[in-house]
Amino acid sequence: MDKHIFKQFIIVLLRNYIFGSLIAVFGIGALFMFTTLNINFKESIILFIILMISLVMMLTVESIVFSKHIKPIKNVFFDPNPSLADLKYAYRQTHKLPILTVYRIFGPHLFGLAIPAMIISYICIKMEFIHLPLYYIGIAFGASVLVAGMHSIIEFYLATKALKPILITIREKTLANYHFDFSHQSHLYISIQSKVLYSAIFIGVFPILLFSLATHARLAEVAVPLLTEYWSWAIIVIIVSICFAFYAAYLLFNNISEPIQILEDGMRQIQLGKLVFQNDIYSDEFSKLISGYNQMVSGLQRRDSVNKQLLDSLFTTLALALDARDAYTAGHSVRVAKYSVMIGKQAKLDAETLDLLRKSALLHDIGKIGIKDSILLKDGRLTEEEFNEIKAHPVIGANILSQVQPKEEMESLIPGVKYHHERVDGLGYPEGLKGESIPLFGRIMAVADAFDAMTSDRPYRKGMPTQKALSIIEDGKGTQWDPYFAQLFIDLMNKQNDINTDIDQYKKSI
Numbered sequence: 001m002d003k004h005i006f007k008q009f010i011i012v013l014l015r016n017y018i019f020g021s022l023i024a025v026f027g028i029g030a031l032f033m034f035t036t037l038n039i040n041f042k043e044s045i046i047l048f049i050i051l052m053i054s055l056v057m058m059l060t061v062e063s064i065v066f067s068k069h070i071k072p073i074k075n076v077f078f079d080p081n082p083s084l085a086d087l088k089y090a091y092r093q094t095h096k097l098p099i100l101t102v103y104r105i106f107g108p109h110l111f112g113l114a115i116p117a118m119i120i121s122y123i124c125i126k127m128e129f130i131h132l133p134l135y136y137i138g139i140a141f142g143a144s145v146l147v148a149g150m151h152s153i154i155e156f157y158l159a160t161k162a163l164k165p166i167l168i169t170i171r172e173k174t175l176a177n178y179h180f181d182f183s184h185q186s187h188l189y190i191s192i193q194s195k196v197l198y199s200a201i202f203i204g205v206f207p208i209l210l211f212s213l214a215t216h217a218r219l220a221e222v223a224v225p226l227l228t229e230y231w232s233w234a235i236i237v238i239i240v241s242i243c244f245a246f247y248a249a250y251l252l253f254n255n256i257s258e259p260i261q262i263l264e265d266g267m268r269q270i271q272l273g274k275l276v277f278q279n280d281i282y283s284d285e286f287s288k289l290i291s292g293y294n295q296m297v298s299g300l301q302r303r304d305s306v307n308k309q310l311l312d313s314l315f316t317t318l319a320l321a322l323d324a325r326d327a328y329t330a331g332h333s334v335r336v337a338k339y340s341v342m343i344g345k346q347a348k349l350d351a352e353t354l355d356l357l358r359k360s361a362l363l364h365d366i367g368k369i370g371i372k373d374s375i376l377l378k379d380g381r382l383t384e385e386e387f388n389e390i391k392a393h394p395v396i397g398a399n400i401l402s403q404v405q406p407k408e409e410m411e412s413l414i415p416g417v418k419y420h421h422e423r424v425d426g427l428g429y430p431e432g433l434k435g436e437s438i439p440l441f442g443r444i445m446a447v448a449d450a451f452d453a454m455t456s457d458r459p460y461r462k463g464m465p466t467q468k469a470l471s472i473i474e475d476g477k478g479t480q481w482d483p484y485f486a487q488l489f490i491d492l493m494n495k496q497n498d499i500n501t502d503i504d505q506y507k508k509s510i
Contacts, residue, residue: 006077016158050120058112087174098159105152114144200249259286319362337361339448346488360416367397391429416441425479443482
């Protein structure tokens with residue numbers, strides 16, 4: 001199958017080459033030669049023979065260069081197990097083929113045809129087989145350059161179109177064998193600016209230059225005087241035409257590049273996780289592209305919103321399900337998450353960090369899944385051995401979250417789950433970390449977890465009043481709890497308590 005695709009590709013390239021050559025060499029070139037020059041039938045035959053000899057020499061040299069250009073691509077289509085390096089090289093070489101075609105036409109194609117033709121024509125003129133001035137050889141070379149330019153433009157765009165099945169096949173083969181996708185990488189081998197600029201200039205100037213050369217040859221043939229004045233006029237027209245073509249190409253490129261740049265910037269923002277709409281200010285086909293891009297962004301926003309709601313619901317439901325194992329701890333994880341976010345807001349944490357803190361707090365006791373009910377639900381005080389088993393739940397929880405895929409989505413939640421029972425004096429567990437070596441989430445959640453544990457009812461005791469719990473946290477600042485976060489929480493709870501007291505007094509006064 002791969003070999004068949006490659007053979008079809010070669011046939012298309014050959015067909016394109018013949019088509020381009022017929023237009024450029026035999027169409028424009030032959031038309032220029034045989035309609036401009038005043039030659040007899042015998043001289044026409046000689047010029048035709050010169051053209052054929054040069055063509056054979058050109059095809060010989062060009063086929064050698066083409067074989068070298070196409071070899072890396074051919075290798076991966078005929079090799080049943082090409083290496084990843086070979087596939088990458090072939091993919092790059094395929095993308096470069098259109099520009100290599102231009103180089104080939106301006107190299108072996110042009111000089112393979114022009115140099116032999118110039119040498120043979122020079123000999124024929126010297127031997128008087130052809131009665132033409134020698135400087136016509138220079139004019140013929142100039143015309144050859146123009147024809148080669150036109151041929152290269154035709155070949156460039158035809159080759160670009162022919163590459164698609166080859167690129168698709170190489171990509172699919174690489175993806176299947178090595179799980180490497182070329183479509184995730186950009187490939188810039190020739191810019192739009194270069195294509196627009198050179199195409200517009202050549203298309204705009206080519207007819208004028210060719211007409212100027214043909215007119216000169218024709219006027220010289222019929223011995224029209226004032227050729228010097230003609231070229232003075234022609235050069236001015238050519239310079240003005242080149243300037244106009246360059247400026248028009250520049251304006252055309254800017255008109256095309258602006259919406260492309262806008263889309264490129266939008267895609268870059270999406271890669272960074274920012275869904276940004278673009279203004280549709282265009283009245284051509286780019287309006288459809290911008291509209292399609294904005295519809296894509298809308299779809300991504302809707303999907304992200306739904307996914308966020310599902311994920312938030314999942315975290316909350318999981319936390320409630322965990323707490324439901326013990327009637328006395330029902331709602332504990334939700335409350336710890338609430339208190340943790342309150343502390344985080346007072347600490348001026350950004351919205352993204354607050355969201356991660358909330359999720360981590362909701363799952364802070366997930367490791368208790370691995371604790372036996374006989375220990376977790378025990379009515380009385382735990383023995384030292386039982387408490388040691390309870391102390392394993394942060395590590396169990398961290399291990400559980402580390403198994404969730406994709407890992408990068410859970411990595412930021414694990415530190416809070418694992419280290420919310422550490423103490424700033426180093427007497428906590430599981431690792432006995434001290435001070436700021438305890439992760440941020442662990443230090444915040446330690447305060448929130450302790451407060452809710454102290455103020456919640458247990459089988460063996462009644463929950464203590466808020467002020468007593470806050471007093472214990474005040475006494476434990478700098479030893480059990482981070483002093484900064486502990487003080488933020490104390491100030492916040494006291495402020496809320498004052499507000500609630502004022503409200504109660506206001507209600508009583510009514």
